[in-house]
Amino acid sequence: MDLTTNYMGLSLKNPLVASASPLNTDIGNIRRLEDAGAAAVVLPSLFEEQIEAEIAHHERLTAFVAESSPEALSYFPEPAAYQFGPHQYLDLIRRASEAVDIPIIASLNGTTNQGWVAYAGEMAEAGAKGLELNIYFIPADIALSGRDVEARYVDIVQAVCAASSIPVAVKLSPYFSSMGHMAQALEEAGAGALVLFNRFYQPDVDLTELKVLTDLKLSTPDEIRLPLLWLAILSGRLKASLAATTGVESADEVVKYILAGADVVMSTSALLKRGAGHMATLAEGLEDWLMARGFSSVDDARGLLSQRRIDNPEAFERANYIKILQGYEAAAS
Numbered sequence: 001m002d003l004t005t006n007y008m009g010l011s012l013k014n015p016l017v018a019s020a021s022p023l024n025t026d027i028g029n030i031r032r033l034e035d036a037g038a039a040a041v042v043l044p045s046l047f048e049e050q051i052e053a054e055i056a057h058h059e060r061l062t063a064f065v066a067e068s069s070p071e072a073l074s075y076f077p078e079p080a081a082y083q084f085g086p087h088q089y090l091d092l093i094r095r096a097s098e099a100v101d102i103p104i105i106a107s108l109n110g111t112t113n114q115g116w117v118a119y120a121g122e123m124a125e126a127g128a129k130g131l132e133l134n135i136y137f138i139p140a141d142i143a144l145s146g147r148d149v150e151a152r153y154v155d156i157v158q159a160v161c162a163a164s165s166i167p168v169a170v171k172l173s174p175y176f177s178s179m180g181h182m183a184q185a186l187e188e189a190g191a192g193a194l195v196l197f198n199r200f201y202q203p204d205v206d207l208t209e210l211k212v213l214t215d216l217k218l219s220t221p222d223e224i225r226l227p228l229l230w231l232a233i234l235s236g237r238l239k240a241s242l243a244a245t246t247g248v249e250s251a252d253e254v255v256k257y258i259l260a261g262a263d264v265v266m267s268t269s270a271l272l273k274r275g276a277g278h279m280a281t282l283a284e285g286l287e288d289w290l291m292a293r294g295f296s297s298v299d300d301a302r303g304l305l306s307q308r309r310i311d312n313p314e315a316f317e318r319a320n321y322i323k324i325l326q327g328y329e330a331a332a333s
Contacts, residue, residue, distance in 0.1 A: 001287050002297035005039065007264045008167040008192030008241045010103050010130055012039035015258060015298055016282055019245050019266035020044045020107050020132070023276060025092065027099050032276035037283030040103040042132050042266070043096065046089045048110030051119060090126045097127030105130040105169070111137040111152075113159040120164035133160050133191075134171040134198060146177050153182070154189045161190030169193035169243060173200060174226055183234055193241035194234075195266070196227040218269035223247040228260050232316055235261020235306035251285020258286075261303040 003014035020042045023029045030041050089106075096104045106128035110116055120131055135156055139149050153172070161168050170191045176182040183194055204213040224247035231242055244257035245266040257265045270278055286298070295301050307313045 001291055001295075002299070003283075003287065005263060005298060006241070007040070007243070008130060008169055010040065010167065012103070012264065014039045014283060014286070015262070015264045016254065016279060016286070017042060017105075017243070017264045017266045018271060018276075018279065019268045020134075021268045021272055023271055024096075027095055029276050030096050030104075031099055033271075033279055034100045034102050036277050036279035038102060038276075038279045039264070040105055040130075041096070041100070042105040043089075043092060043107055043128075045107040045109035045134055046086060046119065046123075048108075048112065048114070048116045050086050051116040090122055093123055093126035093128050097129075103129035105132055107132045107134060108160065109134040109136055110156065111135065113152075113155045117156070117159045117163050120160050120166075120168070124164060124166045128166060130167050130169065130192075131160070131164055132169045132171055132195065133157065136198060136200070138200060150176065150182060150185065154185050157186055157189040157191055167192035169195050169241070171195035171198045171245075173198045174230065179230055180234065180237070183238060183240075187238055187240040191240055193243055193263070194238070195243040195245055196230055196234075197246060199223075199246060218272060219247045220269075221247045221249045221253055224253050224256065228256060229316060231257060231262050232260040232306045235303045236308045248282070251282050251289060254282055254286050255289050255301075258298060258302050259305040261306040263302070 005012045005015040007015075007017075014037065016038055017040045018024060018033045018038045022044065023033075024041055024043050033041055093104060093106055104127065106123040106126075108116070108119060108123075108131060123131055133156070135153055137149070137152065153170075157168070157170055168191055170186050170193070172182070172186070172194060174197045186194060199219060201214065201217075204215070205211075206213050227244055227246055231244055234242060241263040242261055243264045243266055244260070244262035245268070247253055247269075248257070248265055248267040249270045254265045267279070267282065270282075290298060290301060303309060307316045
């Protein structure tokens with residue numbers, strides 16, 4: 001069975017990727033993921049705020065010493081000469097890249113196109129084979145237009161791609177007025193892959209303490225339908241690779257995403273709950289399903305149920321929405 005997959009120019013042994021999670025900060029876990037069948041590992045994000053905080057910290061130290069002794073200015077290079085940033089993260093990339101044979105994909109998380117994007121270059125130098133750009137931006141300013149939000153995404157992607165010598169995947173949210181147009185714009189800006197979708201961690205309210213709760217809820221298989229929809233619509237319409245994420249608990253979700261057109265399928269929640277070894281269950285389940293149905297490769301199944309290849313493409317559009325609602329009402333009456 002040929003499971004080999006191309007993801008934004010990276011040759012992978014199969015379409016299964018361990019997406020960013022706390023598991024992936026430990027070299028032992030990364031090795032276990034490789035042994036269990038992961039074709040690549042995405043490291044947890046380095047946040048724009050972390051980089052800015054370290055820059056500010058160094059500037060404060062420099063200012064303190066300089067003020068205490070004017071001669072001390074000669075001992076410090078200009079701020080721009082410093083290699084600012086959480087060096088531990090770059091060290092993690094180096095150690096992970098040396099520990100395993102599968103590609104290590106670094107991750108940057110930010111909301112602007114400021115100086116932090118230069119770290120894309122440093123991540124490549126540290127050994128990352130790809131970069132996942134997570135633009136986690138909630139437009140809470142009601143004066144900000146949809147066009148402004150989209151322009152911010154495109155500007156960030158252009159800046160990061162210009163600074164990177166390795167392929168860049170963009171992890172984006174589903175909350176755009178025209179997802180297809182936005183996907184095209186990001187591809188034109190340089191994105192080698194799109195990851196569908198980012199999960200915004202939505203707050204809850206504690207009625208007893210009268211406070212906002214910001215606890216983390218892991219994804220469930222019920223959440224695959226929205227990314228499944230857009231993967232099926234975008235499949236075959238873009239040159240950029242498509243990655244599916246959210247709700248991957250079993251091989252069933254892996255197969256569904258591939259049939260919709262995903263080049264790779266990513267899992268986080270299931271691995272956090274069941275451990276790195278669960279990757280083997282996903283890999284074996286995918287191979288068993290393909291063999292049982294007579295497929296000789298994963299490429300034979302990829303996109304088979306995408307909108308462009310099914311007999312009733314309206315299944316992904318309004319006509320099917322009306323049919324579903326009317327059918328449910330008829331059954332309920």
